[in-house]
Amino acid sequence: xRRVRLAPEPFDPHEELRRFxxxxxxxxxxxxxxxxxRQEEGDPVEAxxxxxxxxxxxxxxxxxxLRAETRWRLIATLVIHRVGIMVPGDPIVLVAxxxxxxxxxxxxxxxxxxxxxxxxxxxxxxxxxxxxxxIEPRGQDHADLARWAES
Amino acid sequence: xRRVRLAPEPFDPHEELRRFxxxxxxxxxxxxxxxxxRQEEGDPVEAxxxxxxxxxxxxxxxxxxLRAETRWRLIATLVIHRVGIMVPGDPIVLVAxxxxxxxxxxxxxxxxxxxxxxxxxxxxxxxxxxxxxxIEPRGQDHADLARWAES
Amino acid sequence: xxxxLLFLGPLEDVAGVxxxxxxxxxxxxxxxIAERLDPALAVxxxxxRVRIALNGQLVAPADVRAGNGDELAFLPPVSGx
Amino acid sequence: xxxxLLFLGPLEDVAGVxxxxxxxxxxxxxxxIAERLDPALAVxxxxxRVRIALNGQLVAPADVRAGNGDELAFLPPVSGx
Numbered sequence: 001x002r003r004v005r006l007a008p009e010p011f012d013p014h015e016e017l018r019r020f021x022x023x024x025x026x027x028x029x030x031x032x033x034x035x036x037x038r039q040e041e042g043d044p045v046e047a048x049x050x051x052x053x054x055x056x057x058x059x060x061x062x063x064x065x066l067r068a069e070t071r072w073r074l075i076a077t078l079v080i081h082r083v084g085i086m087v088p089g090d091p092i093v094l095v096a097x098x099x100x101x102x103x104x105x106x107x108x109x110x111x112x113x114x115x116x117x118x119x120x121x122x123x124x125x126x127x128x129x130x131x132x133x134x135i136e137p138r139g140q141d142h143a144d145l146a147r148w149a150e151s
Numbered sequence: 152x153r154r155v156r157l158a159p160e161p162f163d164p165h166e167e168l169r170r171f172x173x174x175x176x177x178x179x180x181x182x183x184x185x186x187x188x189r190q191e192e193g194d195p196v197e198a199x200x201x202x203x204x205x206x207x208x209x210x211x212x213x214x215x216x217l218r219a220e221t222r223w224r225l226i227a228t229l230v231i232h233r234v235g236i237m238v239p240g241d242p243i244v245l246v247a248x249x250x251x252x253x254x255x256x257x258x259x260x261x262x263x264x265x266x267x268x269x270x271x272x273x274x275x276x277x278x279x280x281x282x283x284x285x286i287e288p289r290g291q292d293h294a295d296l297a298r299w300a301e302s
Numbered sequence: 303x304x305x306x307l308l309f310l311g312p313l314e315d316v317a318g319v320x321x322x323x324x325x326x327x328x329x330x331x332x333x334x335i336a337e338r339l340d341p342a343l344a345v346x347x348x349x350x351r352v353r354i355a356l357n358g359q360l361v362a363p364a365d366v367r368a369g370n371g372d373e374l375a376f377l378p379p380v381s382g383x
Numbered sequence: 384x385x386x387x388l389l390f391l392g393p394l395e396d397v398a399g400v401x402x403x404x405x406x407x408x409x410x411x412x413x414x415x416i417a418e419r420l421d422p423a424l425a426v427x428x429x430x431x432r433v434r435i436a437l438n439g440q441l442v443a444p445a446d447v448r449a450g451n452g453d454e455l456a457f458l459p460p461v462s463g464x
């Protein structure tokens with residue numbers, strides 16, 4: 001089972017995980033990753049916006065989930081990614097992988113996050129007291145992707 | 152923040168994760184692992200029992216969480232492990248690691264699970280139509296632990 | 303005969319708008335389009351790392367032929383989710 | 384003068400009970416205790432992979448000195464959680 005979607009509005013990751021888990025009784029393990037907008041003392045970031053390009057973004061996420069399912073033995077995959085404007089504490093992304101064996105679930109979730117964070121079709125900007133500013137791609141992203149190069 | 156406990160009764164992993172997440176707004180990411188008793192078509196396992204030895208089991212889990220916190224940069228750690236008799240679909244173990252950087256959260260959760268599954272003070276038995284049977288340690292466990300040997 | 307241009311991410315700031323309509327006579331190439339734009343924007347959209355999608359499908363810059371009713375999206379390097 | 388023996392995991396099946404009381408004269412060693420038990424149980428609890436805890440603390444088998452009021456737990460290899 002593969003559930004992949006973009007969320008234009010805030011979502012409740014725990015409710016999503018509950019629903020995902022309820023039908024997965026054949027799974028020995030479920031690994032999840034929840035990414036949220038950081039909220040730190042003195043952090044100047046007031047808001048975050050994620051833009052996407054509909055013809056590519058969701059199809060790309062779906063294809064990524066399919067790649068994970070091809071590479072690891074998964075029973076089910078969940079990917080939910082916010083778009084639009086978020087404030088600190090808001091969920092940005094939720095990934096969950098259910099598998100009979102936990103190693104498969106861990107690796108697939110890790111793989112999905114590395115790719116979502118670096119190669120998915122999203123453009124991000126942050127709002128501080130000085131206004132909105134686009135975020136440049138990070139060098140770390142290439143290192144993250146290189147971990148998964150098929151040998 | 153470190154929350155480590157044994158659960159003698161069924162627990163709701165999603166409620167636990169919600170509570171864990173609510174106070175963690177400084178975390179960029181939370182990785183969780185939920186292990187549950189498998190329920191498969193034709194599976195002969197009717198019930199699972201986990202026994203523990205109170206003077207060692209919980210202190211050992213606490214020490215393990217501390218080791219994870221020493222090795223990775225974590226904001227918070229949650230470990231809940233069932234003891235007693237469980238039926239298919241019941242949660243066995245919930246681990247969650249919150250960190251600023253997702254790599255830390257992934258590795259720490261993976262580390263905690265490998266150790267809980269192999270070196271924690273639990274004895275497991277399964278009930279089938281033929282009665283209860285103790286489960287032997289698995290060879291895979293040593294391979295799992297070897298992944299984390301400090302070089 | 304109208305072609306729609308979309309500017310994603312930081313390219314929106316260079317263009318000043320997320321979307322722009324361009325009257326074209328026929329099937330325009332990327333250089334045809336670039337020369338109709340503000341020079342700074344023309345440089346930005348033809349940068350090597352900018353990908354191009356024609357009606358939702360990625361195309362090589364040299365293969366761009368866009369005419370009436372087409373949508374051409376300019377996709378700068380993604381920042382990730 | 385009573386010593387409590389605990390048998391964890393599969394050792395419970397060998398002992399037939401999870402817990403047993405043993406009257407001891409003074410501080411008993413592991414061989415002292417083993418010879419008071421059923422031979423199959425004596426062999427099982429002295430197997431190399433069985434760990435021993437005295438009043439909740441792991442001890443080396445050779446260091447076992449257990450007397451009145453003490454609790455001695457026999458811990459076979461864990462099966463994991």
